Amino acid sequence: MNILVCIKQVPDMESRFKVNAVGDWYDTADLAWRMNEYDEYAVEQAVQLKEQVAGADLTVLCIGGERVKETMKKALAMGCDRGVHILDEDSYQKDPYAIASLIAEFAKDKNFALIFTGLQSQDRGSAQVGGMVAELLSLPSLTTLVDFSYVDGNVSGKRELEGGTRSRVSCSAPALVTCQLGLNTPRYPTLPNIMKAKRKELLSIPAADLNPQAARLQTLSMTPPEKKGSGLILEGDPAELADRLIQLLKEKTTVLA
Amino acid sequence: MKALLVGEYREGKLLESSYELIGFAQTLGAEFELFLVGSTDQLPQVDGKLHLADVAAAGEFNPALHKQLVLDAAQKAGADTIVFLHSSYGWDLAPRVALALNAAQVSEVVEAAADGYLLPACNSKLRRTVKATTDRSVVTLQVGAFMAAEPGGTPQVEELSVAAGGNTEFGGYEQAEAGEVDLGKAEVIVSAGRGVGKPENVAMIEALAKALGGEYGASRPVVDAGWVPHDRQVGTTGQVVSPKLYVACGISGAIQHLAGMKKSEFVLAINTDKDAPIAEIADVLVVADIKQFAPALTAKLVG
Numbered sequence: 001m002n003i004l005v006c007i008k009q010v011p012d013m014e015s016r017f018k019v020n021a022v023g024d025w026y027d028t029a030d031l032a033w034r035m036n037e038y039d040e041y042a043v044e045q046a047v048q049l050k051e052q053v054a055g056a057d058l059t060v061l062c063i064g065g066e067r068v069k070e071t072m073k074k075a076l077a078m079g080c081d082r083g084v085h086i087l088d089e090d091s092y093q094k095d096p097y098a099i100a101s102l103i104a105e106f107a108k109d110k111n112f113a114l115i116f117t118g119l120q121s122q123d124r125g126s127a128q129v130g131g132m133v134a135e136l137l138s139l140p141s142l143t144t145l146v147d148f149s150y151v152d153g154n155v156s157g158k159r160e161l162e163g164g165t166r167s168r169v170s171c172s173a174p175a176l177v178t179c180q181l182g183l184n185t186p187r188y189p190t191l192p193n194i195m196k197a198k199r200k201e202l203l204s205i206p207a208a209d210l211n212p213q214a215a216r217l218q219t220l221s222m223t224p225p226e227k228k229g230s231g232l233i234l235e236g237d238p239a240e241l242a243d244r245l246i247q248l249l250k251e252k253t254t255v256l257a
Numbered sequence: 258m259k260a261l262l263v264g265e266y267r268e269g270k271l272l273e274s275s276y277e278l279i280g281f282a283q284t285l286g287a288e289f290e291l292f293l294v295g296s297t298d299q300l301p302q303v304d305g306k307l308h309l310a311d312v313a314a315a316g317e318f319n320p321a322l323h324k325q326l327v328l329d330a331a332q333k334a335g336a337d338t339i340v341f342l343h344s345s346y347g348w349d350l351a352p353r354v355a356l357a358l359n360a361a362q363v364s365e366v367v368e369a370a371a372d373g374y375l376l377p378a379c380n381s382k383l384r385r386t387v388k389a390t391t392d393r394s395v396v397t398l399q400v401g402a403f404m405a406a407e408p409g410g411t412p413q414v415e416e417l418s419v420a421a422g423g424n425t426e427f428g429g430y431e432q433a434e435a436g437e438v439d440l441g442k443a444e445v446i447v448s449a450g451r452g453v454g455k456p457e458n459v460a461m462i463e464a465l466a467k468a469l470g471g472e473y474g475a476s477r478p479v480v481d482a483g484w485v486p487h488d489r490q491v492g493t494t495g496q497v498v499s500p501k502l503y504v505a506c507g508i509s510g511a512i513q514h515l516a517g518m519k520k521s522e523f524v525l526a527i528n529t530d531k532d533a534p535i536a537e538i539a540d541v542l543v544v545a546d547i548k549q550f551a552p553a554l555t556a557k558l559v560g
Contacts, residue, residue, distance in 0.1 A: 011379070013380045013382075013509070014509070015379075016532060017379050017383050026378075026383060096362065097355075097356075119348075120348075122379070122380065124378060125365060125376075125377065125378070127343075127364060128352045128355070128362050130352075131348075131351075131352030131353060132352045132356055135356040140424035140425050143345075143348070143349045144348075156428075158431065159318075159345060160494055161267070161345045161346075162344060162345060162493055163433075163493075163494070163495075164433030164487070164494065164496075165430055165433070166431045167427065167431075168429055169318060169425055169427055169428065170425065170426045170428065171424055172424075181477060181481050182480070185483075214390075215390070216360070216361035216362075216390055216391050217362075217363065217388070217390065218387060218389075218390055219385055219386070219387050220372060220387060220388055221386045222378065222383055222385050222386075223384050223386070224383060225377075225381060225382070225383070225384050225534075231526075231537075231538075231539045231542050232541045233536075233544060234541060235543075235544040238545055238549050238553040239553050241543055241545060241550065241553075242550070242553045242554040242556075243557060245525070245541065245543060246554075246557055246558065248541060252540070253501055254501060255444060255469060255470065255502045256469075
């Protein structure tokens with residue numbers, strides 16, 4: 001049984017973001033990079049499935065420049081068997097359709113029984129790539145899962161809806177699932193597994209070799225949000241701040257009356 | 258623009274958020290028709306054409322079939338723009354429809370600009386303006402970004418025929434278990450975010466909530482980590498609250514969280530990051546580490 005998990009490297013969202021010189025993306029200098037949080041749940045679920053099914057083989061795929069190999073190594077250390085790096089230094093210029101096309105082109109003749117992706121990326125938040133990969137490969141897909149199980153070719157799970165409601169859904173493999181936060185508890189790679197990961201296969205394929213498709217979306221500009229600036233900002237010594245704040249809450253709210 | 262608006266229906270009810278789609282079309286002055294997998298006894302109150310597929314035949318969850326029904330309606334309507342909400346229904350269905358139409362998809366639109374659409378990026382720390390390069394496009398709207406249209410009017414219903422189909426099964430709904438607390442009733446809510454650092458520190462948030470005579474809540478990451486039970490989660494997938502005072506402790510302010518608390522009367526944010534999106538809606542931002550500031554504030558309040 002072949003399993004694929006698709007991951008993305010994103011900046012730490014706590015970073016201070018600046019717009020790049022061209023004005024169409026964020027400046028990538030001085031950022032800390034990590035695995036997209038949704039994808040950590042996808043990797044964990046894929047590794048659990050691999051551990052469940054004897055003889056399963058798990059590939060992790062990532063698109064981007066040389067830098068993304070660091071994030072792939074984490075996925076390998078979490079338990080993926082091999083890595084496929086689709087090399088593309090300008091992947092940020094590709095839209096979700098172009099990204100999904102590369103993944104589908106790679107996956108189409110590999111007989112993956114299950115494909116895992118995150119629900120969305122933290123930087124773009126489009127929630128398109130997983131669903132589009134499934135459609136391009138004519139696979140059923142279950143999205144936004146907070147629960148997953150696989151038994152004898154049957155995939156079942158729970159989708160997270162709004163307001164705390166969940167729906168029970170299922171389909172037959174081969175299938176694609178997208179993973180919502182909280183699906184499982186992603187493991188931390190252990191030191192021996194980090195060492196082992198260094199010896200795992202990490203194949204690099206230039207994006208140009210995967211029949212790249214033109215983007216259907218064009219980013220015209222990236223800008224910082226307009227600062228509404230209506231709020232009061234208090235800075236200084238915590239004890240003094242607490243006094244000022246209590247005074248303020250007494251004036252502006254009725255809760256301390 | 259000729260828009261097809263894809264309404265939402267769940268557990269036998271038309272979802273109120275469907276009126277935001279109409280609000281969007283009205284904001285743009287766009288001609289529109291509606292689509293709904295629903296029922297004739299739960300029709301949206303709006304004048305205009307409604308392409309209705311009977312939920313008894315099409316089911317509430319059957320994305321492959323719903324995709325086909327949207328495509329049928331889009332063709333009948335001659336729509337060039339298919340509009341969904343950026344919700345668990347919309348973000349699931351939109352990419353399927355976009356691919357079938359060879360159309361660009363624009364996700365989580367917060368504003369329509371002259372040359373394109375505005376979208377949040379990087380946890381709302383940046384905004385992108387994008388435009389579709391295809392003739393037709395599929396758009397999902399951030400929930401709450403567009404003012405809902407006032408219900409009023411009677412749709413002209415065009416029934417869509419529903420053929421059997423689909424490649425997934427639906428096994429019903431599960432509701433979150435009722436917890437020990439109803440945050441909707443609390444006048445003061447003090448919520449813990451990732452900034453609290455570790456599970457032991459939730460106690461200081463609980464203590465501050467008690468000192469302010471309120472309840473404690475949490476943002477999603479804290480609940481997902483298991484530090485706080487789900488019934489205390491504030492946000493679109495938890496509870497939507499509007500207390501007299503909301504205190505966001507070490508919460509950066511993801512869209513899903515803001516949507517759950519931005520109607521609070523007074524918002525106090527305590528955060529080390531002045532650029533955090535929570536600062537945009539806070540009445541007061543205290544720039545401090547919550548781990549130091551919460552105990553200091555609690556001491557003054559009870560002292």
